Structure formats: structure tokens, C-alpha cells
Amino acid sequence: MCGITGLVNFEDSVLLHNMCNVLKHRGPDADGFFQNKNASLGIRRLSIIDVDGGNQPISNEDGKIWTVFNGEIYNYKSLQEDLKSKGHKFQTNSDTETIVHAYEEYDLDFVNHLRGMFAIAIWDEKKNRTILIRDRLGVKPLYYHIQNNKLLFASELKALLEYDEINLTINHNAISDYLTYLNIPAPETVFNEIKKLRPAEMLIFNLDGNFYTKKYWSVKFQKNNLDEKVRMVSDVPVGILLSGGLDSSVVATIAAKKSNNRLNTYTVGFENKIDNAYDELKESKEMAEILGTNHHEIVVNSNDTFKILDKVTLCLDEPFGNPTTTLNYIISEFASKTSKVVLSGVGGDEMFGGYPKYRALQIFQEYRKFPKSLVKNFGRIFEKIPDNTSEHVVKGKTFFKAWKKNPEDQYFSLISYFDEKDKEKLLNFKTSLSSRRFIDDLFLESKKSNAKSFFEKLFFVESTSYLPNNILEYTDKTSMAVSLEVREPLLDHKIAEFAANIPFSLKIKNGSTKNILKIAMKDELPRNVLNRKKRGFTPPLINWLNNSISDLEARYFSEKRIKEEGFFDYEYIEKISKDYKNGKTSNYVKIWSIICLQSWFDVFMKKYNFTI
Template identity: 40%
Template sequence: MCGIAGIVSSNRTERIEEALVHQMCEAIVHRGPDDEGLLARNNVGLGMRRLSIIDLSGGHQPIFNEDRSAWIVFNGEIYNFPELRPELEAHGHHFSTHSDTETIVHLYEEMGADCVQKLRGMFAFALWDDRRQSLLIARDRLGKKPLHYALHNGKLYFASEIKSILTVTPELAEVNRAALMQYMYLGYVPDPATAFSKIHKLPPGHLLEFQHGELRVRKYWDLPEYGTHASMSEEECLEEMEARLAEATRIRLISDVPLGALLSGGTDSSTIVALMARASSRPVKTFAIGFRQADFDESQYARLVAQKFATEHHELILEPDVVASLEKLTSSMEEPFSDPSILPTYFVSCLARQHVTVALSGDGGDELFAGYT
């Protein structure tokens, strides 16, 4: 993952100091250990921390258009950038990198804020248009990438994590009591609220435009209504689902760094591993954790799946210090979090990071297929 942050003042005579944006980025170094990019020009400052995945040597951000009138910082991955790039080149755009990030800035030149409609992937980005003196920030359709903002004293602050905003505006650390009540009821703080009254989440499938001191948030995507698609037989539905899952898995294997999968042995992660094995010419690297207490241990199921698909399997049996682990994890969380899966997810991610930079998982399967009902 990467992280982005920045400040835009509605006062064009005000100067945003690069050191202030650097301070915001320092708060999220853990999101991007490979590189930092900063640019402060007059009343605008953009910054990012990068975990290099694509175009390792040439993807330094911010990235500009040809005349440097538009610049972008980006967190995520655009899976259809290989298809978008030749279309943009045919319209006369010249690329200076091989990065998916640059695709967005040229697409913006063609379509303005509606460029998000053509992006397929997970993303949070901020794009400054110097000609229009406007900032566009956007978040992917399902909100895989986080993005927060606050309007304070005529300046818009934005960042991947709340701590970046609080680092430079500690006065905004005012507890949102209504949001905490929602947390007690739901187990999480729903968008667009955060645990802090004056800081907001940009909801999934939304974009925000900030120009001349005016802030506008609008939805650009929503789930299709029931009945939108023609009815199909059960067999046709299964065939369509397999084809879509296979394609979704295949396009996520585009990477210039080592890639693997988190494997629990359950239906969702096992399906992903099966589709990765089908699409890959090399053994898939898989990662699983187990526990000495038999009641909690499911590592044998992960082992069976790994054997079935001949993966390069890595396994770690845990005897975790729960208290110490929770203290470490809660210090990095910015809002109350009630899902106990944070612990096994953390440990299997630590294991995977020893071998790969990117890992696919089965997260989201329960939500999509009503697994909790």
C-alpha cells in the first residue's frame, strides 16, 4: 500500500510549506517505505509515501501531465491501465513513465472529474489542476483504499490516514460522540463520519472537488439495482461467476514485485489460490498461520489446498502474546475497531511480508455471498 496527503488553501496568496506536507507524510511512512514524493507550489502542497509495485524505477510521484499544469498523488492500482494507455496515446498524449498513475492524469485531461468512470481498480488519489485552481480527490467504488479530509480555516487537508491530518492540525482532535454511539451499535464508524467531529471519510464511490474555497462531494457510482441484469439459469450464473472471478484474479497478478496469497483453507481464499494457480506459470506462494490449541487451528485445511494446487506454502504456528499484540495494533488504529480477525490477519501478513510485497486474499467473499446470514 501507499499513502497520500496534502493541503490546499483557498487563499491563492498563501504559501504551503513543503516541510508541513513532509510532516504529514512522516506520519504514514509505514504505508510506503520505498519512496517519498513532495511538491509544494504557492497555495498547494501534495505528498505521498510509496510502496513500489509497478514501474519500480520510474513511478516517482507526484506525476505530471505534459505541460505540468496537472499533477497527481495516487494510492492503489489501476488494473486496466494497459488498455487505457494506447487509447490516450492515440489522442496525442505522451507518457514519461510506465506507471498506472500517469494514466489517470492524462485521462483527467480528456474527461475531467468523470475520468473515475473509466478506472478499474482500487484507488485513492488527489489531482491538482493548476489552470482551474481546483483539487479533485476520489476513492474507488467499494472503498478499498481509505481517504479522509477536513476543511479548516480556509484550507482543505486530506490524507490516507487521520493521523496525517492531526499531525499538522492537532486542534481537530475533537471526539465525535455521535460516531462513537454508532460504533457501539454497529461495531464500526460508518462513512462519512470518523471518530473526530471535524474530520470526514470520503465515502466509497465518491469524489470531492475543492475550488475557490467551495467544497463539493458527489457520488459517481453505486451498486446496480436488483433486476438490472437479465435473469439466468443457475448453471449460467455459475459459469458467469467463475469467468468473472478468474478475470478479476488474473488482472491482479500484474506486478513488478513478488506476489502471493493469504490462505486460510476456507472457501474464499482457496478459490483465489485455485484461480491464481490456473493463471500463473509458476507455483503460487501461499501463507497460513496455525495455533497449538486444536479448537482454533485450521492450518490443516490450508495445507490440503496448498498440496492440491502445488503451491510454495509457508506456515507459522503461533503462540501470540495477545495483550502486547493488541497494544501494538491499537496504537496504529485511528478509530475503535471491533473485528477480532485483526490479530490473525496481522500475523499472517507479517509472515507473508518476509517473502512477498503483494498478497491476494479472500476478504470480501462473505459480504458478497451473504456468508454472515
């Protein structure tokens, strides 16, 4: 796992080294550079495979093709043998060198021979072009800037900000998108001048300045074997992020069976008894005892998370409203003390139908002929009940609000936090594009992958939007900030193709989510793990906000600050905050998302030269 960067069509050694230094946290073990007048590549390396011999950049035999990459190629050994049989000469035993020879052999189609997670940059002197590639599911990020026939790229956006000639301007449409999704979907970023590759996308940039992007993969429908796909290719110790839930327990169980060593497992819990409903310390400890792992626990409180918000904001590069980001940073930092690589159960919900929103959408389909008048009446009843009566009341309000005629409208309602009317009240600027454009485009695109039913289309949309733009984005940034590689075995692309082919009725059956995964693991996992109610890896944010709302308001929502910035409408913020304190707890996500956006302004405006 590494941080990569590069320049094309100009040479600037100082800039290249500065960009690499910004990425040092991603690769503290070594750095490496290739430079000529047309292209320069840089890397910070976290040594995992071929620790002594796998330094980058690396070239083919005649030095005409060079590459740097971030990630791991899990099938590199078999691919290496195949390439050797075709006459290629290898100087190392690293997965990186496999990339350059595979490209030499198969040209742009080489990526279809790779299995793993990766962000790759290749400089091809023979064809005078640079190729940037992001892995199929979007595990590893890659940002780029193109201006005046020049290309700059990096694993993190902040590295590109070392280039003084980028005249940064805030992308107002992206801010609006953030308020809808709590993240900024690719290819957009918070700055108009910088883009990021989408999952399974490659960018081909020619020295004449012409460039284009193309998608090289989408989910296919074919059978596969789940057990074979837990990837543990590593020359350093491997650990597991263990919540005690189904997905991480599946990964931990299979990994423990395949490992000859006693594995480390890591769990985060919460200090206050009032937060026990979110705490999985007991469950994860029980699972660790069953597997015989070296189990490590860390306990946190609201102060632990709020005090590192700005630090985590810097790690994330862009505004990010998912409240799990600080938790992920804490558990990653904790795990990095004893492991360089950890496995995670991320992706299980998207692959096998684990989220409550999926069950809601299934209910909408099953009861689509239910009288709309009754739906509206139930919705009105829930609206009259105060939010703070019960968490179920808030969920009920969300459910009935989303019960619309069109399934795509239902889905968009369930995943939206600020609707367009809310944003018009909050923002002191107009946007030119609707945030729904991403979802509408993906539903249309899903048809190209032969998705026919709504739930097949939904699988495509979720695996190309929510998963990479939200879950995988913060997982990469918060773990690599502390030099920890996180691997997601359930997101091997062959598993994605397998999961796409499972009828949705087998994923959620009789109200039981991830039903097919539970059946597959019924002889491997205890019954209480299989039947455990989903909690999700999330902090007790409402409880924490209740304890700290006054301090947070003073820092982020003061009338003086809001009016000086001129970005938000102070009266609207004052209203949602007042309503929250008066019992409308459903406002907590809106409040948190604005806090995170204000934190981003604080961190990046102090460090870089741009204005709101």
C-alpha cells in the same frame, strides 16, 4: 500501494514532510513532493508497478495537472493505449501517469474509466480545484479536514493529527456508532473535525473554499465473467492469504492457473488444542499441496495477540472492535517477509451470500407467516439456557431476538452489538443521533440503484457499509502497517455488478451458502472444500478471554481508571464482566469492544493532545 497526503490553500513544507513521514510504513521505498503556494502533494511509495520509473507525484505534459494516488489501476495498459491514440504523451509505464492523462481527457468522468482499488488526489491548476476520490468498493481509505478555506487530506487519520491547528474533540455520536457496529461508519470519524470519504465518492474543493461531494458509482445489474477478474498486475512476487475456506481457495486456484511462477501461500493457526475448532492449518495445507504452492504457516496464542493490541490500535487510527484485526496484522507481517503483494478472498461472503446472518434473514422471509407466539416461546426457552452450554445456544438467542416483523429491523438486530438501552447504561454522555441512521439512509439510497427486493437492498447496504467500514478498513490498515499490499480480486467492481444481479435464491439454496460460487467452481475445487462448513477468519476470543480476563480487567476496567476517565459507568461494566465470568459468554464482544476502545484512548491520548 502508497500513502498519500496534501495541503490546499496554504503552504507548509515542514507539515507536508511530517505528514508524509507518519505514512512511511505504507511506502518505505521512496517519497515524493509537489509544492506551490496553492497546493502541495506528498507520497510515500511502495513500488509494485514500473518499480524504477513510477515515482510520484506526476503531472501531465504542461505541468498544470498533478496527481498522487494509493492503490493499483488494473486496466492501466489498455487505458494507456487508448490515451496515446488521442495524442497524450507518456513519460513512464506506470499506472499513476494513466490517471493524470485520463483526467485531462475525460475531466471528472475519468474515474469511470478506471478499474482497480484507489484513493486519488488531483491538483488542477487550470481550474483551481483539488479532487479527492475513493474507489468504488472502498478498498483504500482517504481522510480529510476542512477549516478556514483550507483542505488537508491523507491516507490515514493520524497523518492529519500532525497539523497543530486542529482543535480535536471526540465525536460522541461516533463512539456510540462504534459500540453498535464495532467500527465508525464513513463519513464520520472518531474526531468531529475529521471526515473520511465514503466508497465511490469524490470531493471537489475549489480554491475559494467552496466544496462538495458526489457519488460517482453504485452497483448495476449486468452479467460478467468471474474467471477473468483475478488481478495479478505486478512487477514484484505475488502471494496468497490461504485459509482453506471457499473464497481464498477460489482465488488461489485461479491465480495458480494464471501464474507462470510458483506462488507463496500463507496461513495462521492456533497453538492450543482447545482452539482447534477455529484452526484451518490442516485444510489450508491440503489446498496448498493440491496447488503446488510454497506454503508458509504461523501459529499464535492469546499472548501473541493481546501483547500487540496497542500496536494494532495505532495502525487502525480509530476504535475498532473486530477481534480479527490482530490476526490480520500477524499474518500480514508474516507474509511481508517474502511477498510485497498478496491476494485475498475478502469480499466473497458479501458478493455471493456467505454469512450466517444472510441465512437467518432468508429463514425469516421463508417463515414470515409462522405464528409470532411460537417464535416468542422458542425465544423464551433459549433465554433460559445458560450461554456457556453451547455456542449454538448463543446463536439461537441472537436468532430469535432478531425475528421481528420488518426485515430491516431484523437485519439491524443481527448486526448490532450494543443496543440503545445498553449504550444509555454504559455511556456517561448523551448522543444526538441514532446509530441506525446509517442503515436507514442506505436502505433508502438502495432504491436509486433499482434495488427492489429486500435482498437486493441488503446487497447494496452490506457492500457500502459492513464491507468497507469493517473488513476493508482493517485489512488495509493492518497490512499497510507492515508495507504489504493486499488485493481483493473478488471485489473488482464488475464482479460486484455481476453478483448484484444473482437472485438470492441461487446464492443460498437448501441452506447451502455461496451456492452459485460452489456450482461455478465444482470442476476446479475438491468436494471437501466445496462442502466445508464456514468458519470465518476469527480467533477463539472466548477461550482467550477466559484465560486472561483478570489481567485485562486490571488494565482496562479498574474502578479507579473508569471513574477517573468519567466516560463509562463503572457499575455497568462491572455487571457485564461479572455476568460473563458467571457463564453469559455472549457478553464477550461487548467486553472486547470496550477493551479496544480503552486501548485507543491509551494510545492516542498519550500521543496527541485531546481529552475525553
